[in-house]
Amino acid sequence: xxxxxxxxxxxxxxxxxxxxxxxxxxxxxxxxxxxxxxxxxxxxx
Amino acid sequence: xxxxxxxxxxxxxxxxxxxxxxxxxxxxxxxxxxxxxxxxxxxxxxxxxxxxxxxxxxxxxxxxxxxxxxxxxxxxxxxxxxxxxxxxxxxxxxxxxxxxxxxxxxxxxxxxxxxxxxxxxxxxxxxxxxxxxxxxxxxxxxxxxxxxxxxxxxxxxxxxxxxxxxxxxxxxxxxxxxxxxxxxxxxxxxxxxxxxxxxxxxxxxxxxxxxxxxxxxxxxxxxxxxxxxxxxxxxxxxxxxxxxxxxxxxxxxxxxxxxxxxxxxxxxxxxxxxxxxxxxxxxxxxxxxxxxxxxxxxxxxxxxxxxxxxxxxxxxxxxxxxxxxxxxxxxxxxxxxxxxxxxxxxxxxxxxxxxxxxxxxxxxxxxxxxxxxxxxxxxxxxxxxxxxxxxxxxxxxxxxxxxxxxxxxxxxxxxxxxxxxxxxxxxxxxxxxxxxxxxxxxxxxxxxxxxxxxxxxxxxxxxxx
Numbered sequence: 001x002x003x004x005x006x007x008x009x010x011x012x013x014x015x016x017x018x019x020x021x022x023x024x025x026x027x028x029x030x031x032x033x034x035x036x037x038x039x040x041x042x043x044x045x
Numbered sequence: 046x047x048x049x050x051x052x053x054x055x056x057x058x059x060x061x062x063x064x065x066x067x068x069x070x071x072x073x074x075x076x077x078x079x080x081x082x083x084x085x086x087x088x089x090x091x092x093x094x095x096x097x098x099x100x101x102x103x104x105x106x107x108x109x110x111x112x113x114x115x116x117x118x119x120x121x122x123x124x125x126x127x128x129x130x131x132x133x134x135x136x137x138x139x140x141x142x143x144x145x146x147x148x149x150x151x152x153x154x155x156x157x158x159x160x161x162x163x164x165x166x167x168x169x170x171x172x173x174x175x176x177x178x179x180x181x182x183x184x185x186x187x188x189x190x191x192x193x194x195x196x197x198x199x200x201x202x203x204x205x206x207x208x209x210x211x212x213x214x215x216x217x218x219x220x221x222x223x224x225x226x227x228x229x230x231x232x233x234x235x236x237x238x239x240x241x242x243x244x245x246x247x248x249x250x251x252x253x254x255x256x257x258x259x260x261x262x263x264x265x266x267x268x269x270x271x272x273x274x275x276x277x278x279x280x281x282x283x284x285x286x287x288x289x290x291x292x293x294x295x296x297x298x299x300x301x302x303x304x305x306x307x308x309x310x311x312x313x314x315x316x317x318x319x320x321x322x323x324x325x326x327x328x329x330x331x332x333x334x335x336x337x338x339x340x341x342x343x344x345x346x347x348x349x350x351x352x353x354x355x356x357x358x359x360x361x362x363x364x365x366x367x368x369x370x371x372x373x374x375x376x377x378x379x380x381x382x383x384x385x386x387x388x389x390x391x392x393x394x395x396x397x398x399x400x401x402x403x404x405x406x407x408x409x410x411x412x413x414x415x416x417x418x419x420x421x422x423x424x425x426x427x428x429x430x431x432x433x434x435x436x437x438x439x440x441x442x443x444x445x446x447x448x449x450x451x452x453x454x455x456x457x458x459x460x461x462x463x464x465x466x467x468x469x470x471x472x473x474x475x476x477x478x479x480x481x482x483x484x485x486x487x488x489x490x491x492x493x494x495x496x497x498x499x500x501x502x503x504x505x506x507x508x509x510x
Contacts, residue, residue, distance in 0.1 A: 001180035002085050003078060003485075004158050004301075006450035007417060015141075017450070017486045021180075024080060 010034050048074045048119070049366050050359075051135055051148030053126055053304065056084020057106065057348045058340025058355035059154035060113045065359035067116040069368050074119040074146055076126060076137060078485075082110045084156055085176070086348045089184040098211035099183060102204075102247070102348075109352065128482035131308055133335055136495075138487050143495040150335050150362050153305060154355060157298035157341035160320070160401065161455050162197060163408045166271030167294065168417055171278075175205040175295035188214035191290030194280045196220040196269050199297040199399045203251045210258040218287060219255065220266040220280070222296070224402045231398035241391025244347075267404075296401045300342045303454055307480045308333060314473035317396045318345055319406065320458065321477055327382075328361035329354055337361065350388040353381050406462040415463070416456040418449020426460055430467035437461050437478045450486070453478040 001021045010020040013030050016038035020031070050066050052059045055077035063075045083090040087106025097103060113120065121139065128136035134147045159174045166172060175195055181187040188209060193216040195206050206216055238245055255262065268283040271292050280289045299320035302312065311324040311332035322344045329337040339358040340351035357378055364374045408415070411424030421444045429443035437453070437460045440446050446460055447453030453460075457478045465472040 001177040001184075002088075002158070004451065004454050005417065006454075009450060015488070019486070022078060 009038075011038075046145070047147045047149075048072045049148065050074075050150050050152060050362050051076065051133070051146055052152045052154055053077075053129075053135070054084060054154035054156060054340070054342075055079070055082040055113070055120070055122070056086060056154060056156045056340060056351065057109060058156070058342075058351035058358075059084065059152070060109045060355070061352040062152055062154060062339055062355035062359040062362075063118050063120070064109075064112045064116045065356050066362060067118045069359065069363040071359075071363060071366060071368060074121065074148065075113075076121045076124045076135065076146075078123070078125050080123050082113050082120070082122070085180070086156075086351075088180060093183075098208050100204075100208065100211070103183070106348075125485040125487075126304070127485045127487050129304060129308060131333055131336075136482070138485065138491055141488065141491055143487060143491040145495070145497065150337070150365055152329075152355075152358050152362065153336065153338045153342055154340045154351075155301045155304055155342045156351070157345060158301045158454065159201075160296045160299050160405070161459055162294040162296050162405060163413050163415060163423070163459055164269050164271065164294070165410055165413055166273070166277065168414050169271050169273050170276040171273065171290060172271045172292045172294065175202050175293040176298075178291070178293050179205050179208065182208060182212060186212075188212045189291040189293075190214070192217045192288055193291045193293060194218055194220065194287055194289040195293045195295070196222065196266070196280065197295040197297075198223040198401075199295055200248060200251075200395070201298065202295045203248065203255060205293065205295070206255045206260060207251045207258075210255065210260060215258050215260050216293075217260075217289070219260060219262045220269060220282060221262060221264045222266050222269065222402060222405075223264070223399055225265045227398050227400055230400070231394050234394040234397060237390050237392075237394045240387060241394065243387075244391045244395075267402075296405050297399055298341065298345055299458065300344060301454075302342065303452070303480050303484055305331065305338060305342065306477065307482065307484065308336065309479070310336065310338075312477075314471070315344065317393075317400070319401060320345075327357070329358040330361065346389055346392060350385060353385040353388065356381050357385075406459070407466045408459070408463075415459045416444075416446035416449065416453075418451050418455075419445040419447075421446040421456075423463060426463045427467055430464045434464065435468075436464060436476050438476070440464065441478075447478050452480050452484070454480075 003022045008020045011032040011034050012018040049072040052075045066073045090106040124139040159176045195216045266282050271277045272279040300322045305323045312321045325343050329339045337358045339355040360374045363369045408423050413423045434440045434443050461475050465475040
């Protein structure tokens, strides 16, 4: 819960590898679980 | 951008140093990963109610944060440091954008992390550190629901138990793992009890509060395991077992040395606290002339001591940068040093009472995961060490341990201890990981946008063709 262990990596608003314990939740935020290493998505737009 | 002093971390040491530095006229920037000042010990302190279950010691952080807000410094919250060069350039990330700040002098105040507690089942959902549960209480008023078992040792374990009880979620039991020999060892330091009485009474008060709340404390517990299929549902130990929805582990705190190691500052193995710490002089000066360290990142002594070492480092920085003379620095430091002696008085006693047992440093069972990121077990580390791996850095090539997202922050102390055990050498000889940038994840886009001072000019100077 302080950014040390990286066990909480998640995809937040389409950005993977976010340390979710360090980010405050906001209205409308899109949060997805990230299992394993990140996937590279083709850039939107 | 160039400043006189850059402080990394807005915990007690960083806040106190920043306030004093501003007062002494230093052009100061304070960078911190969190959205608000306080560090971990005073996390989210500005939103605390006066009757918070976190108690008066937590509220002691409020005036520090208020002083920081009132001081004339460049305070940058929600800013991650992802690289630092020894000449004094900080590479930062804020809101998805990268930037640099160059400072004539750097003060690292990155505090402590909890020691890893590698028991069987420590990777199961529902098993967390006691500190993690406390963070949720501080930052979001959350308490774990269901049956909570606390296990381990150290002042924080009792503090969290009392805070959870006050918040209406008392743990079902505390399993204290301090080896009973520790009590005898600590007793040799009984002369420290009187000068350290303030801290001692605070600790005794917590224990009696916990007992008063009806939480049983079991001492000398060994062989703790977390059992469950999809998440923890039972905690077992030698001679006992309890149903549990959460197991909160804690075996003390150790300095956070990711940045000081990356800078290749000289470090020493602390034989009493069983951790690495940067070698410092009495002002917090490191082996690099322009870098100092204050607070628990320089050796564990607690929040009140961190405020004091932060002030000493600020005074020394003011001398170094030519704002005050040596006479003024020394006279201002005198009362700070006297207070620091009082704060540290109980340490030798506490460090021996709560010295982790061997199984915390070197887990007995081969199938325990040591590196959580890359899922490397104790057995794999032992095999690689027997094959000839001499230390943690070479073990990366053998096993990938320490090469996942946490970059060895969690497994570093364990890997070193396991290798030292196999080779029959002291940990001091085995060494630890050499961390490298980026310390925090940063996108390629942010990197590509970065303007590096001097780089464009250097590129223009370069002959082409």
